[in-house]
Amino acid sequence: QKEVEQNSGPLSVPEGAIASLNxxxxxxxxxxxxxxxxxxxxxxxxxxxIYSNGDKEDGRFTAQLNKASQYVSLLIRDSQPSDSxxxxxxxxxxxxxxxxxxxxxxxxxxx
Amino acid sequence: xxxxxxxxxxxxxxxxxxxxxxxxxxxxxxxMYWYRQDPGMGLRLIYYSxxxxxxxxxxxxxxxNVSRLNKREFSLRLESAAPSQTSVYFCASAMDxxxxxxxxxxxxxxxVV
Numbered sequence: 001q002k003e004v005e006q007n008s009g010p011l012s013v014p015e016g017a018i019a020s021l022n023x024x025x026x027x028x029x030x031x032x033x034x035x036x037x038x039x040x041x042x043x044x045x046x047x048x049x050i051y052s053n054g055d056k057e058d059g060r061f062t063a064q065l066n067k068a069s070q071y072v073s074l075l076i077r078d079s080q081p082s083d084s085x086x087x088x089x090x091x092x093x094x095x096x097x098x099x100x101x102x103x104x105x106x107x108x109x110x111x
Numbered sequence: 112x113x114x115x116x117x118x119x120x121x122x123x124x125x126x127x128x129x130x131x132x133x134x135x136x137x138x139x140x141x142x143m144y145w146y147r148q149d150p151g152m153g154l155r156l157i158y159y160s161x162x163x164x165x166x167x168x169x170x171x172x173x174x175x176n177v178s179r180l181n182k183r184e185f186s187l188r189l190e191s192a193a194p195s196q197t198s199v200y201f202c203a204s205a206m207d208x209x210x211x212x213x214x215x216x217x218x219x220x221x222x223v224v
Contacts, residue, residue: 004153043215043217088154101154
């Protein structure tokens with residue numbers, strides 16, 4: 001079992017819809033969780049971090065964490081074509097050297 | 112403010128050749144990292160430097176060496192390149208080695224033939 005699992009997609013949503021990206025992880029002692037966005041041919045950039053159970057909202061983005069279920073998700077409201085990218089889930093189990101990245105979910109927002 | 116700068120952006124090597132990938136950050140970050148990204152594998156940590164003067168192995172260190180030249184610069188060296196090292200390499204930095212945001216360089220696309 002991979003330590004951090006994501007559906008590779010592509011996930012296609014129409015413009016204006018809610019995109020839901022999911023990630024599961026295997027290490028129960030994981031402490032912090034990150035969502036990075038990576039455009040094709042570009043480097044990853046952090047869009048959300050979450051450290052405690054529940055929801056965290058930042059503009060159109062909401063991160064959701066459920067440590068009991070070892071599940072973290074990212075919701076993108078009012079999806080725009082510019083949101084089309086690969087979204088990487090990253091899980092930290094102790095020090096940044098222990099950040100494990102998922103393989104990413106490709107999101108396509110259809111105009 | 113350039114952030115994290117990597118050079119070169121593209122490189123083609125022949126098997127057995129050596130090269131050094133350069134990375135510099137201007138954010139006064141303590142921690143720096145080298146990752147490789149391969150299709151279907153995600154980002155994998157090669158080496159990291161939690162602070163100036165220290166370096167440690169990550170998940171996939173074999174075939175690589177690193178130098179933390181000073182607080183700003185962290186280089187990655189391939190002594191004898193192999194086709195298996197064909198990948199996209201990213202340097203990243205973070206304020207510290209805890210739960211802080213990492214900033215990535217623009218990447219180096221390396222092909223070993």
